[in-house]
Amino acid sequence: MDGKGSEHLATLREMRSRAILGGGQKRIEQQHARGKLTARERLALLLDEGSFQEFGTLATHHVSEFGLEHHRYPGDGIVTGFGKINGRRVAVFAQDFTVLGGSFSEVQAQKICRIQDLALESGIPLIGLNDSGGARIQEGVRSLAAYGEVFVRNVMASGVIPQISLIMGPCAGGAVYSPALTDFVIMAGASFMFLTGPDVIKAVTGEEVTALALGGADVHMGRSGVAHLAADTEVEGIGTVKRLLSYLPQNNNEDPPQVTPHDPPNRMDEALNSLIPVDENQPYDIRDAIAMVFDHESFLEIQPAFAPNAVVGFARLDGYSVGVVANQPAYMSGALNIDASDKIARFIRICDAFNIPIVTFIDCPGFLPGTDQEYGGVIRHGAKIIYAYCEATVPKISLVTRKAMGGAYVAMSSKQMRTDLAFAWPTGQIAVMGAEPAVRVLYRQDVQAAADPDAKERELVAYYRERFFNPYRAADVGQIDEVIEPRETRPRLVRALEVLRTKVQQNPPKKHGLVPL
Amino acid sequence: MENLSWGLSMTAVGMGLVFAMLALLWGLLTLVLRLDRPADTVAAPQDAVAPVSTDGAPNDNVAPEVIAAITIATLAHVSARRREAAPMMRSYWPGSTLFASRWVATGRARQNRTWQRRGR
Numbered sequence: 001m002d003g004k005g006s007e008h009l010a011t012l013r014e015m016r017s018r019a020i021l022g023g024g025q026k027r028i029e030q031q032h033a034r035g036k037l038t039a040r041e042r043l044a045l046l047l048d049e050g051s052f053q054e055f056g057t058l059a060t061h062h063v064s065e066f067g068l069e070h071h072r073y074p075g076d077g078i079v080t081g082f083g084k085i086n087g088r089r090v091a092v093f094a095q096d097f098t099v100l101g102g103s104f105s106e107v108q109a110q111k112i113c114r115i116q117d118l119a120l121e122s123g124i125p126l127i128g129l130n131d132s133g134g135a136r137i138q139e140g141v142r143s144l145a146a147y148g149e150v151f152v153r154n155v156m157a158s159g160v161i162p163q164i165s166l167i168m169g170p171c172a173g174g175a176v177y178s179p180a181l182t183d184f185v186i187m188a189g190a191s192f193m194f195l196t197g198p199d200v201i202k203a204v205t206g207e208e209v210t211a212l213a214l215g216g217a218d219v220h221m222g223r224s225g226v227a228h229l230a231a232d233t234e235v236e237g238i239g240t241v242k243r244l245l246s247y248l249p250q251n252n253n254e255d256p257p258q259v260t261p262h263d264p265p266n267r268m269d270e271a272l273n274s275l276i277p278v279d280e281n282q283p284y285d286i287r288d289a290i291a292m293v294f295d296h297e298s299f300l301e302i303q304p305a306f307a308p309n310a311v312v313g314f315a316r317l318d319g320y321s322v323g324v325v326a327n328q329p330a331y332m333s334g335a336l337n338i339d340a341s342d343k344i345a346r347f348i349r350i351c352d353a354f355n356i357p358i359v360t361f362i363d364c365p366g367f368l369p370g371t372d373q374e375y376g377g378v379i380r381h382g383a384k385i386i387y388a389y390c391e392a393t394v395p396k397i398s399l400v401t402r403k404a405m406g407g408a409y410v411a412m413s414s415k416q417m418r419t420d421l422a423f424a425w426p427t428g429q430i431a432v433m434g435a436e437p438a439v440r441v442l443y444r445q446d447v448q449a450a451a452d453p454d455a456k457e458r459e460l461v462a463y464y465r466e467r468f469f470n471p472y473r474a475a476d477v478g479q480i481d482e483v484i485e486p487r488e489t490r491p492r493l494v495r496a497l498e499v500l501r502t503k504v505q506q507n508p509p510k511k512h513g514l515v516p517l
Numbered sequence: 518m519e520n521l522s523w524g525l526s527m528t529a530v531g532m533g534l535v536f537a538m539l540a541l542l543w544g545l546l547t548l549v550l551r552l553d554r555p556a557d558t559v560a561a562p563q564d565a566v567a568p569v570s571t572d573g574a575p576n577d578n579v580a581p582e583v584i585a586a587i588t589i590a591t592l593a594h595v596s597a598r599r600r601e602a603a604p605m606m607r608s609y610w611p612g613s614t615l616f617a618s619r620w621v622a623t624g625r626a627r628q629n630r631t632w633q634r635r636g637r
Binding site for chain 1: 596598599600601602603604606607608609610617618620621623624625626627628629630
């Protein structure tokens with residue numbers, strides 16, 4: 001090309017060069033000085049080399065108020081496009097903090113919506129890298145309206161394609177709802193999320209709090225449950241996205257990728273046989289059982305610090321992705337409470353949406369008693385677990401490791417709630433309630449009338465334990481399909497899932513169910 | 518009597534000829550087998566083995582620590598790739614329908630069918 005043609009090319013190349021620089025070299029250096037990467041550097045780490053194709057590189061805003069006409073940057077503070085992660089096609093967007101603090105504009109929304117539409121139509125995961133100071137105030141209501149455009153697409157794509165949000169900086173105000181509507185929120189580095197910032201809180205309530213103390217990763221991982229995973233650095237956060245994606249399919253019609261198995265399916269770990277302590281009140285870490293049963297080092301725990309009395313996460317079994325739900329006897333004896341119910345129910349629904357079989361480990365003495373729980377609506381929250389298990393059509397396998405008491409037994413993937421296979425270890429205790437309270441209810445008069453009430457109560461407790469504190473009565477009436485040796489768990493699960501892999505179950509047609517939210 | 522001797526001599530000639538041909542065939546087959554044997558099996562295995570270094574030093578002068586570091590890095594890399602389900606670790610390509618039987622594909626289509634009122 002020569003003459004006019006070469007001028008055209010030169011113009012394009014110059015505009016592209018400007019776009020690559022985002023807010024300019026000075027802003028890039030400031031971003032680096034804060035220990036943060038630019039949007040393009042992050043995408044370069046996330047995507048396979050040379051796989052990224054960008055769209056909307058040259059889009060700019062059309063606002064001329066508040067001096068914005070002097071701040072037009074190609075791309076308008078966001079980089080959108082398609083790429084590949086380990087060979088898998090994905091749609092991505094990354095907010096560019098070097099351009100007007102990554103503030104959310106109408107053009108940004110248009111670019112995000114475009115990539116959301118294309119991702120949904122193509123059936124590929126959508127990954128968003130958020131780093132924005134909030135709505136672009138100069139654009140007024142236009143930037144607020146733009147949020148709605150993104151939210152509606154988040155909801156339409158929910159349960160169809162995996163949506164992952166990686167928070168890599170500020171995420172405040174209305175902007176928090178887009179990540180909150182996605183399937184997974186990962187917080188990396190010194191990122192934070194809140195609806196109203198420290199200044200507004202101070203003005204309204206007089207409370208003084210820092211941004212990180214208000215909405216940092218520790219808060220959302222441990223207290224609010226907004227975030228699902230956290231990473232100390234941005235690079236680690238990007239690695240976490242890649243790992244998480246490996247357990248998810250491209251869309252709700254496909255299966256997650258199977259990794260060539262490297263752990264023998266018939267491996268039996270003898271240590272499992274001695275995992276449950278002899279003293280039934282002695283805690284143990286259910287993560288030990290998970291580590292021994294599933295493929296070596298394959299467990300990725302989701303929300304590890306939030307409601308630690310329940311453990312959820314993805315693992316691999318003979319190379320296939322499975323969802324693991326478990327009570328954690330090492331924390332609150334594994335009792336279910338409001339937060340644990342929410343955590344479990346949400347995870348079950350994610351697994352069900354993306355065709356990931358669910359394996360449930362049960363060691364639960366019941367729902368946590370107390371006024372806090374009752375006033376907080378533990379009935380409604382606990383019902384979410386039941387709803388999620390009953391609604392799920394993916395293969396479901398349960399395993400009672402020790403206690404399965406009362407309502408918690410029913411809620412935790414009991415046989416009648418469309419669980420495909422129910423296993424129990426010989427240490428299983430399946431009963432309506434604990435021995436002592438049961439004896440007090442059943443034999444109150446007998447105990448009171450006895451010459452030695454304490455001895456009588458001990459005798460009746462021992463009788464009750466012998467009758468009910470084992471898995472054999474449940475197996476007798478068909479509530480447990482098989483009582484297995486703990487070390488047999490892995491081969492039994494592998495074979496069970498091999499059969500259930502082609503399970504197809506259909507729920508009645510409806511507009512949508514009414515989850516007890 | 519004359520016929521008998523003629524018969525015996527003919528029998529001897531015939532059988533001799535047959536055995537001679539068999540011996541010739543055996544000789545030919547043996548020769549072919551000897552010529553057709555692979556060269557490496559002809560040589561004595563001990564001769565093919567290179568002398569093993571006994572001083573403990575690697576042949577290419579790479580320190581054992583370096584070899585150990587490379588081994589650990591390689592294993593860590595493979596482990597990371599496995600965790601990320603990298604292409605070489607996957608049993609089928611993403612988007613492939615190889616995983617799905619017709620039963621599963623039809624079932625999933627049924628599961629995802631939107632409910633709509635009819636007759637409008």
